[in-house]
Amino acid sequence: MRNRPVVDASPEAAAAIDAVLDRFGTGALRVAASAGVRFVHLRATERYRDRSRALRRLASGVDDWPVPPAGLFVVEERAVYLRSTSPMTVAHEFAHALDCALGGGAYLSGVDPRVRRAFRSARAFITPYAASGLDEYFAESLRAWVEANDPRSPWPRATRARLRELDPAMAEILESIFANDLVT
Numbered sequence: 031m032r033n034r035p036v037v038d039a040s041p042e043a044a045a046a047i048d049a050v051l052d053r054f055g056t057g058a059l060r061v062a063a064s065a066g067v068r069f070v071h072l073r074a075t076e077r078y079r080d081r082s083r084a085l086r087r088l089a090s091g092v093d094d095w096p097v098p099p100a101g102l103f104v105v106e107e108r109a110v111y112l113r114s115t116s117p118m119t120v121a122h123e124f125a126h127a128l129d130c131a132l133g134g135g136a137y138l139s140g141v142d143p144r145v146r147r148a149f150r151s152a153r154a155f156i157t158p159y160a161a162s163g164l165d166e167y168f169a170e171s172l173r174a175w176v177e178a179n180d181p182r183s184p185w186p187r188a189t190r191a192r193l194r195e196l197d198p199a200m201a202e203i204l205e206s207i208f209a210n211d212l213v214t
């Protein structure tokens with residue numbers, strides 16, 4: 031039984047990814063590993079469709095976007111694909127993977143009434159992207175919980191203290207998830 035997700039990357043990229051994963055703690059890494067979550071870092075010339083069967087199947091792929099996304103989580107493959115190993119990207123995509131692992135294969139954020147209620151009644155969001163949907167709300171809040179940031183991001187720093195201040199309901203949900211569900 032693995033204790034942390036498999037990381038398919040060069041030694042240098044794997045070290046960067048692992049350093050961000052460590053921020054989530056051993057409980058979270060174990061939950062993700064048992065759900066089969068894995069990481070794939072794309073090499074310089076690789077495209078998403080080169081590594082992902084699911085993304086290959088899609089007619090209009092993300093590879094054709096003017097700027098392809100820095101990372102992606104593919105639910106049906108339980109795989110995080112990364113072009114960037116920046117802390118922000120790794121933490122955000124792993125947060126989706128953890129959301130999926132906690133929900134038993136579907137996003138917990140989509141079905142948990144506590145998360146839905148917090149999202150509906152939120153007066154402020156940790157980042158603009160968090161307001162775009164339940165899954166991004168969960169991912170960005172969780173990124174704030176582990177405080178993974180990029181110096182170059184135009185958004186305010188996502189930190190636990192800011193999350194508690196802006197969105198205490200969501201901070202409490204994450205606190206209980208980490209206290210009850212992830213520590214075994």
Ligand SMILES: [Zn+2]
Nearest residue numbers: 122126166169
């Ligand atoms: Zn996302």
